[in-house]
Amino acid sequence: MGLHFTAEEFSKRKQDVLKSMKEQNLDALLMFRQESMYWLTGYDTFGYVFFQTLILDQKGNIILLTRAPDLRQAQNTSNIKDIRIWVDQDGINPTNDLKHILNELNLKDKKIGIEYEAYGMTGRNALRLNKSLENYCNVEDQSELITKLRVIKSDEELVYVKKAAELADRALDEAWKYTKAGASEAKILAEMQRAVLEGGGDYPANEYIIGSGDNALLCRYQAEKRNLSDTDQLSLEWAGTFKHYHSVMFRTIPIGKADSKHIKMHEACVDALTNCVKTLIPGKTAGDVFDAHAKTFDDLGFKKARMNACGYSLGSTFSPNWMDWPMLYTGNPYVITPGNVFFMHMILMDSDSNLAMNLGETYLVTENGNERLGKQKLDLVIL
Known part of the structure; x- marks a missing residue:
């Protein structure tokens, strides 16, 4: 058994x-x-x-x-x-x-x-x-x-959560390896999922999100696959999954060269994530975390481009999605507790300039603060 x-x-x-x-x-x-x-x-x-x-x-x-x-x-x-x-x-x-x-x-x-x-x-x-x-x-x-x-993970569960985070990191290595002008989205997707499965992981509870060009501004999987242009942008949201436990990451990768606004948007995402990390501590609420995200983006002039939630709990979830309770939105009274695992996503979708920038990482709440489970760099990688 x-x-x-x-x-x-x-x-x-x-x-x-x-x-x-x-x-x-x-x-x-x-x-x-x-x-x-x-x-x-x-x-x-x-x-x-x-x-x-x-x-x-x-x-x-x-x-x-x-x-x-x-x-x-x-x-x-x-x-x-x-x-x-x-x-x-x-x-x-x-x-x-x-x-x-x-x-x-x-x-x-x-x-x-x-x-x-x-x-x-x-x-x-x-x-x-x-x-x-x-x-x-x-x-x-x-x-x-x-x-x-379920929202507070046991020591036995955290073994699986941390293994999932390792697999998510491996998938990003494959994304960076195969992303370049002319590359097929399908190939990038296949290599990322291969890394997770070969590492002993599972299928995720929802599809990986992949989109380039206009589709880089989408937050959901859709069936179109295209080859990357000489100058392009690729948005990827994926999970390492182990025994159904998820650790999620999000990135936007400029191809060829980054638009100057890409760079400003990425700096804003890093600032917002930093402020959310400072707020994701025992005693604060899920609403407090969102408000830190919103204030950062709004103060930097990105209110129109941001979302109305900035993440959610993760755990052992099943299709059709890996999002778990509770979500990080304004006014949510849930009190952050040691043993919580939260994915925090900083999403900017600028429809006026048709540019996307996303940065997302998974964190374990500890007695004294939190720990980022992914080990990859947060820098803007241009391929």
């Missing part, structure tokens, strides 16, 4: 969840977030795109309800002993199977927390579930109960 953590670690996590459930007066929790299932039991799959839930009650019973393809998946990757299968057939409603399990656990008229904020919890599944539980039990949205525990 391929468990990535010790039995003691899993036991502590379970006790922490049960304690949080008790504080919320919950008799049971229905997990729909794959991140919660993986963190609590080791269960590793992409079968969460269908109806699938992990049930935990106050007595400590854990039951997985899933489809047949995930039976052996759960047996091989997790410590879950009780796995129930709902059968695919036309018109099937798996919430009926769930109701049988809830009856078995004597949860009628009890208070049940549900993770609604989950990619497998489609609107249709939520409607079915709510209808099934109507007049059966008291339901409460507890989407963040486990997420708030």
Whole structure:
């Protein structure tokens, strides 16, 4: 059985969840977030795109309800002993199977927390579930109960986070090696992903972001691939990923020569990142970090080009994205805590001049401040 953590670690996590459930007066929790299932039991799959839930009650019973393809998946990757299968057939409603399990656990008229904020919890599944539980039990949205525990990384988790950071560094080495006028974006992308996989890593929870020319101003992956022009700009956002733990980096690389505004934008990104690093310390809030970013850019005249968030927590996340809770935006009250891992991205997209500049790094919050996990230079590299 391929468990990535010790039995003691899993036991502590379970006790922490049960304690949080008790504080919320919950008799049971229905997990729909794959991140919660993986963190609590080791269960590793992409079968969460269908109806699938992990049930935990106050007595400590854990039951997985899933489809047949995930039976052996759960047996091989997790410590879950009780796995129930709902059968695919036309018109099937798996919430009926769930109701049988809830009856078995004597949860009628009890208070049940549900993770609604989950990619497998489609609107249709939520409607079915709510209808099934109507007049059966008291339901409460507890989407963040486990997420708030996951946001502080254990020593065992940090081993994987730091390995992910090493792989992200290796990927940047490949990007610098293969980026030049005439190079194919596809080749650069392939070599970066190869470095991670050959280093023992995984696929990331979302696609690497790559764009040159006009597409250098995009913050999302899109399907176009082009060859770099003699004078160009290439934006890259990627993650080193190990056991689903992510360490993310962001760079814009001028090709041939840098526009003078590129250089000013890069200096602004370095200043903003420096001020965010000074603010990412225990006791400050996620909102404080964003405000440090915004003030720096605004004071330098880049208000129109900046974003309304400057990063987010990272951890063991699954498709469709590697962004985790909480995000760094103004007013966010989350208090920065030792064991947090945050990706901070300084993004400038100047549509007037059609120039991009991005700088992003991942940091571990420590007792006294923070530690940058990537070891690469922050200088503007022109290729």
